[in-house]
Amino acid sequence: MEIFVAQLLNGLSLGSMYVLLVLGFNLMLLVAKIIQFAYPHLVVLSMYVCWAVLRYTDNMLLVVLASVASCIVINIAIEPIFRLLAKRHGLDINVSFVVSMSMALLITDVMSHLLNYGYPIAFPSDWVGKSIFSSGLIAFSAGQAYALFGGIAAVVAFFYLLYRTRQGRVLRAISENSLLSSIIGIPIVKTRVLSYGVAGLLGGLTAVMLARLLGSASPGLGDFVGMKVVAASILAGLGNLKGGLVCGLLLGVAESMAIGYLAGSWSNAIAFMMMLIIMLIKPEGLFGIRA
Amino acid sequence: MKKNSMLRVEGISVSYGPVRAVDNVSIEVNEGEIVVLIGANGAGKTTLLRAILGVDKAQSGKVLFLGNDITGKSTDRVAKSGLGLIPEGHLVFSTMTVLENLQLGGYHNPREIDSNLESVFESFPVLRNRLDQTAGTLSGGEQQMLSIARALMSRPKLIMADEPSLGLAPKVVSEIFDILRDLNKKGYTILLAEQNAKKALEFGNRGYVMETGRVVLEGPTQELMSNPEVRHAYLGSNV
Amino acid sequence: MSSVLYYFLAFTGINILMCWSIYLPYRVGQLHYLTVACMLASAYFSGFAAREWSWPFALILAAGILIGVLISLLPSFAIGDAPCFTVVIVGLTIIFIFKTAVENSAALGGTIGFFGIPEVQHLLPLTYLLLAAAGAFIYRIDHSRLGRAASVVFVDKNTAAALGVDVKQLGMFFQIAAGGIAGLAGTLYAFLIGSLFPEFFNLGVIGTLMCMLFTGGHSTMWGVVVSVPILEGMQLLLPSAIASWRQVIYALTLIVIILLLPGGLITKRTLVRFKGRSRA
Incomplete structure (x- = not known):
């Protein structure tokens, strides 16, 4: 029972990170009509930015600002490539996947060549934080608290933006029908850039929280997280935001349970096996495609 | 009295691959007028409207709106400059509420949204009671009204309506035409593309007849109505 | 033969086969990365069967192809007509699972690698003979009813279905054929290179294959025949400092x-022009 509660807490804090990434990923899919496979890789890159900034200052605000700024800037800098791609190929999400997969490889390879000589980076131990609550096997670290509560706050803010603000309305309008949106005078390119910006903002925040949760990062982390984020989006049904919420959390919990109850190196394979089975049974996702 | 020209299309052509959908078409719409475009399905009416708005790119020719050359400009900028299109097939953002649809229509003048909403409700009292309803759950006629209302939210200088009667019950069609006529009385200039030639010719001041991408006839609607060819081809009467 | 030339020829042959195995399902618009998993499974099986059971090469070759076919057969019932991106992720997931299985299996060398696969006489010429055979097979498919149906599916699934094409069956066929070719590539890889590392079968290898396929041209089977030798050769000619950036x-x-x-x-247009000139 204690293992269960402990892993449930682990799973929820990990899952809320997946949820944020799934939301950012889906937002770009819905609004810009692209599959940004390199999005989790950008987030890992922002973790490296956090790490670099932490060597000079331990001011939390500065770290968050640096992480968010780097993620937004790079994500928006990538946008013209996808715009050119759409001009050449039309809005073909599969071609956008091929291009973003190349970007992912590029980012991973650059990280493993240039950053920290390719070795994994470790965040300072007080950054991860002491456990703020513990009883038997159950321990809740400050990092987990940041991830869980920060994650919830970010999700709430995201849905507020999307459903309660003028810009959010425009984002949803384009995701439903971009032609009609342009006919009524909504600037498509500008709004698409906005979606990259919002995803970048989410990514930058996630990078800080992931750093606090995991305490380390490596060049290979992008591929690893990327696969899970994309798989969770497919399980939910591509572009389905609310489904992504459920599946992101479920994936985090399932993975943590596998780690808690099964032999170490197999736990990830188990998580992938579960995803695979659901994908094979329901290729359109559990909650239906909305893209 | 010669009225001010609002929209001038000078010899535009649009092709989809080898198919020339609009071939060297010139039309003009003056301030305060109702101009109708009639022609069979596939005559190029919709393509012409889309080309004016910049959705389809014209290969040649020029579009002047309020004296400015808008050829090749992006659709959202053309729309912002005062051209409101009511697209074919009563298109609404079906997952969003009626209010949200209207707010989107007023994207470019956020400060006047409330006053515009009030004036829209005067023409469309039905919508006032349905503000929180999802647009996809409205009936076809209501969706068409929402589509018109949404266009009005941007205070357009020229309303282009593409087949507003398509797929609607005859009673609703009359209602829609009454609304459009009211709008014209309130000062809106209207360019209407319509397959239903009889209704359109009764409704408009001037008209253009399109066939396979070209304008084959033009003139005041009375003249067109008495033209034997038009009567034969579009009004179904045996002369 | 110098070892540089040997590896150039070996990798060129294997990569052309693997590119074809991705080209084939892409005819119906699917990026079927599962073939890399087929290659992995068949390579490890071949290595194991040759070293531990001393099976003859011909038998292993047949078994390798069969393994590729079987591995792509089962998922194809589910993803024969799935959206392209779902097929991608199913493929990546299965690669990852297979990789984890190998890494955790002492008999297959775990993360250290699998060594000591016996040599086979005249393997390189044989490889190119099999490559030609696989090419002929793909050419046959491309110029058959199935190939034409695939071209319609690539453009629009609904139109194809309206024309009476069984989209799912067609997708399954292409996926299974691709699995067989990848199985062949896996067996050849095991014997040509002589050692296997799970690290090799990662996202990078897919990136390499995609680069080769799209550089050569994804609309005909001949594109990769041109691009693979160029890209492989480039890698060998570059100074090693730059070559380490090959990814x-x-x-x-x-x-x-x-x-x-x-x-x-x-x-396709290049081909038409080429044919026109050779006729004139």
């Missing part, structure tokens, strides 16, 4: 090609 080079090449030369080097 970056491939990724950049792929992005640039897709943006600037969407059809790749060899398109």
Whole structure:
């Protein structure tokens, strides 16, 4: 029972990170009509930015600002490539996947060549934080608290933006029908850039929280997280935001349970096996495609 | 009295691959007028409207709106400059509420949204009671009204309506035409593309007849109505 | 033969086979990365069967192809007509699972690698003979009813279905055929290289194959025949300091090609022009 509660807490804090990434990923899919496979890789890159900034200052605000700024800037800098791609190929999400997969490889390879000589980076131990609550096997670290509560706050803010603000309305309008949106005078390119910006903002925040949760990062982390984020989006049904919420959390919990109850190196394979089975049974996702 | 020209299309052509959908078409719409475009399905009416708005790119020719050359400009900028299109097939953002649809229509003048909403409700009292309803759950006629209302939210200088009667019950069609006529009385200039030639010719001041991408006839609607060819081809009467 | 030339020829042959195994399902618009998992499974099986059970080469070759076919057969019941991106992720997931299985299996060498696969006489000429056979097989498919149906599915699934094409069956056929070719590539890889590492079968190898396929041109089978030797050769000719960045080079090449030369080097039009000239 204690293992269960402990892993449930682990799973929820990990899952809320997946949820944020799934939301950012889906937002770009819905609004810009692209599959940004390199999005989790950008987030890992922002973790490296956090790490670099932490060597000079331990001011939390500065770290968050640096992480968010780097993620937004790079994500928006990538946008013209996808715009050119759409001009050449039309809005073909599969071609956008091929291009973003190349970007992912590029980012991973650059990280493993240039950053920290390719070795994994470790965040300072007080950054991860002491456990703020513990009883038997159950321990809740400050990092987990940041991830869980920060994650919830970010999700709430995201849905507020999307459903309660003028810009959010425009984002949803384009995701439903971009032609009609342009006919009524909504600037498509500008709004698409906005979606990259919002995803970048989410990514930058996630990078800080992931750093606090995991305490380390490596060049290979992008591929690893990327696969899970994309798989969770497919399980939910591509572009389905609310489904992504459920599946992101479920994936985090399932993975943590596998780690808690099964032999170490197999736990990830188990998580992938579960995803695979659901994908094979329901290729359109559990909650239906909305893209 | 010669009225001010609002929209001038000078010899535009649009092709989809080898198919020339609009071939060297010139039309003009003056301030305060109702101009109708009639022609069979596939005559190029919709393509012409889309080309004016910049959705389809014209290969040649020029579009002047309020004296400015808008050829090749992006659709959202053309729309912002005062051209409101009511697209074919009563298109609404079906997952969003009626209010949200209207707010989107007023994207470019956020400060006047409330006053515009009030004036829209005067023409469309039905919508006032349905503000929180999802647009996809409205009936076809209501969706068409929402589509018109949404266009009005941007205070357009020229309303282009593409087949507003398509797929609607005859009673609703009359209602829609009454609304459009009211709008014209309130000062809106209207360019209407319509397959239903009889209704359109009764409704408009001037008209253009399109066939396979070209304008084959033009003139005041009375003249067109008495033209034997038009009567034969579009009004179904045996002369 | 110098070892550089040997590896150039070996990798060129295997990569052309693997590119074809991705080209084939892409005819119906699917990026079927599962073939890399087929290659992995067949390579490890071949190595194991040769070293531990001393099976003859011909038997292993047949078994390798069969393994590729079987591995792509089962998922194809589910993803024969799935959206392209679902097929991608199913493929990546299965690769990952297979990789984890190998890494955790002491008999297959775990993360250290699998060594000591016995040599086979005249393997390189044999490889190219089998490559030609696989090419002939793909050419046959391309110029059959199935190939024409695939071209319609690529453009629009609904139109194809309306024309009476069984989209799912067609997708399954292409996926299974691709699995067989990848199985062949896996067996050849095991014997040509002589050692296997789970690390090899990662996202990078898919990036490399995609770069080769899109650079050559994804609309005909001949594109990769041109692009693979060029890209493999480039890697050998570059100074080693730059060659270690090959992943970056491939990724950049792929992005640039897709943006600037969407059809790749060899398109259907190139072929028509080529045929016209040879006739004249």
